[in-house]
Amino acid sequence: MKLAIEATGLRKSYADKVVLDGIDLRVAEGTIFSLLGPNGAGKTTTVQILSTLLAADDGKAVVAGHDLTVNPGGVRGSIGVTGQFSAVDAMLTGEENLRLMADLHRLPKAEGRRRTAELLEQFDLVEAARRTPMTYSGGMRRRLDLAMTLVGSPRIIFLDEPTTGLDPRSRRTMWEIIRKLVKDGVTIFLTTQYLEEADQLADRIAVLNGGRLVAEGTPDQLKRLIPGGHVRLQFADVPRLDHAVRILGGTRDDDSLALDIPSDGGVQSLRSLLDRLDGNHIEADSLSVHLPDLDDVFFALTAKETTR
Amino acid sequence: MSTLSLAVRDSATMLRRDFTHSKRNLMMTISGIATPVFMMLLFVGVFGGAIGPSSASSYIDYLTPGIVIMTAGTGSAATAVKVCQDMAEGIIARFRTLDITRASVLTGQVIGSVIRTLVSVTLVIGLAVLLGFRPRAGFGDWLLVLGVFVLLTFAITWLAVAFGLKATTPAGANSLSLILQFLPFISSAFVTTESMTGPVRWFAENQPYTPVIETIRGLLMGTPIGNSAVIAVSWCVVLSVVGYVWAKRQYNRTPVR
Incomplete structure (x- = not known):
């Protein structure tokens, strides 16, 4: 089993508040790993550390074979992040947003155009392509957000509460998209506060509470914990x-x-x-x-x- | 590709993003570009008769270099506000997780801002000529004016970007950049420093804008430059480096979210 993410002893505190209190994570390649926890448990902090946005106070992590502190550039080259807050450029149209990502991934012009068209099609955004995200619904915005993450064909994708605030139908659509990604061999690191979502999608679940992992296993193993x-x-x-x-x-x-x-x-x-x-x-x-x-x-x- | 060519490529991408923003925010772009033109009209048409120096040359010949350097400062408010707003957008967090040249998002905005300022200053000089400005500069002098002006604009814009990153709200960013816009009023831009008194005069003679104005004025009108050019270029280089390093350090620190 090859590991996509391996972290040991991650710690982070802000002033005197301990957010992560020594976390170990092992995520196998090509699986969906879900970090489950209530608000303020440290889920977003974990994603920020593993995606190079934030430096941990202590601990070590290897993502896609690159050490976070030694080679953050290598990590960035292999990951895609869709955060809790919409990471689209509100002033650019959907198409321009995707083209911007293609340019930043240094795809050749024709390749960038092809990839953009393909993703617009795949995420059902063709009609909205020439409008700015200000006119989009929440679900459309989230789809554009994820499409932008996929432009560079990342091998590991971090999804930080990807369905928070979406209506049930948009949530199902998002689940379908996530399942399809894993079929193509992508590793997904998913945080959620919805138990059903973790149950539906994840191969393994870790429960985070108060900065510590309180349980880890397959959904069935976790259910067996409680008689x-x-x-x-x-x-x-x-x-x-x-x-x-x-x-x-x-x-x-x-x-x-x-x-x-x-x-x-x-x-x-x-x-x-x-x-x-x-x-x-x-x-x-x-x-x-x-x-x-x-x-x-x-x-x-x-x-x-x-x-x- | 080398690190440098990657940096150039990423910055060019970010510059295109900045252009598209200018296009979408057309009113803001136009008003930013037009403000110095109104300054020109205000000082020539409204104040010109009252405050012009009593020398033989017309006031517009004295004033135009001053308005030119004011143009470099006018864009700073828009830049600071833009950067401050941009940093609150989720897209910046996305940029940070990409394997791109880190500062490119800032470089793109700086270059975009310099280009808008150059458009603006071209309009200002064109209007000045229409109103009677008669420079005595040759082609070489004009090139030097362009060089000094671009250098000044770079310094001001990098400082404005640093202000935009420092400020927590767009309003705060705007007020910080007022320093850059109002400093020319206490310089030799509109009247000679000889007409000022005490500490104001000392300040006007020693603040960075004055040597830049004197250099540009000398190149355009043939007035003596003396050591102004060396001082001007030194100020611009130092302020550019300070602004750049400060901005880059702030951008690299812990993200807000």
Whole structure:
């Protein structure tokens, strides 16, 4: 496994406020890595350090094979950054913005023109090409922003909260674009405060809270950190619920006439549960499976930190 | 490609960006270019009769070199404000993450500003000639005037860029650059320093604008230059370097966001 990003012991503080308190990160090439955390957790600071915008107080990082402090130029040559704030030139048209990027990446004229046309097409901005971003919607602005990042065909892309403030449809469009990029072998470093986004996109997730990584793993591994998977059976009346409790055990909920039975939600265990219901003449009205989602994980992990 | 040719290429790209901005912000560009023209009309038509020196030569011959150097200062406000606004744009953060010559975004703005000032000064001199300005300069003198003027404009513009980076708001950038615009009033631009008194006179004789004006006046009108030329060029070079180093250092420091 080749690493696109490897960081050890990153630290950063402003005056007496510690923003990053020793962070280690390993991101494999061609994967989506998501840094998840509440506002003020240090996500943007991490992106700024890894993209050479900010110097860390301590620690070491290698991005695309280049050491951040030894060869920042090499890092800049391999990365693209789309920040939390729109990084488009509001006075240039969409097309001019892309041409500017092509010139700054020193593409030959014809190549720059071709790449611009291609990206306008790909990001559905052909009609808006001759207008300035002041007339764009939030989603269009973000698409232009990302298109500008892609002009230089970077191997590693940092996306700092790329869908914050977008409507659900624009968010889906952005997800599609991100998935397509990874298919082409690009590595994505994504920060987000949306759990669903990390769950949808990321191969690995690291949870950042109060300047420290409090958990790291695949979305499924993280979900397993929190117990609480269960099957909920719903009954028509109290006698039927009583009957079920006698045989199955579990936690009863008299208000809603429900019974929660611990379960991993797997097909095998569900089948054996159904068999037991049948064999013991238990009449349940409905059955639903509840697995812990990232919300549970996130709140459990970040609550622990903040109450400390 | 060598580092230098890459720097030239990036700066040329940034200069094109600056031109497009001027085109989009046409009213601001035109008013910036036209302000010195109005200064010319104001001082010749309105004040000219009252404050002209009593020598035989007409006041416009004395005044034009003064308005010429004022033109170099007029653009500084626009430059400082532009740089200050630009730095608040997200695109600057993007530029910082690109593998380009770092200062090119500033260099592009400086060159753009110098070009706008040259357009402006051409209009000023054209108008002056229409109003009766009769320079005695030969072709070589004109080239030297151009050289000194460009040098002065570079110095002022780099200082203005540094002001624009230093100021946190466009209004602040504008007020800092007022220094550059108003200093010519206490110089030999409009009246001779001999007519001034005490500390004002001392200041007028020793501030950087006066030797530049005397040099340009000498080249255009044949008045004695003396050691003004050496002092003028030294001031311009020193101020350019100070402005450039200061601006570059501020640009390279920690980004705001």
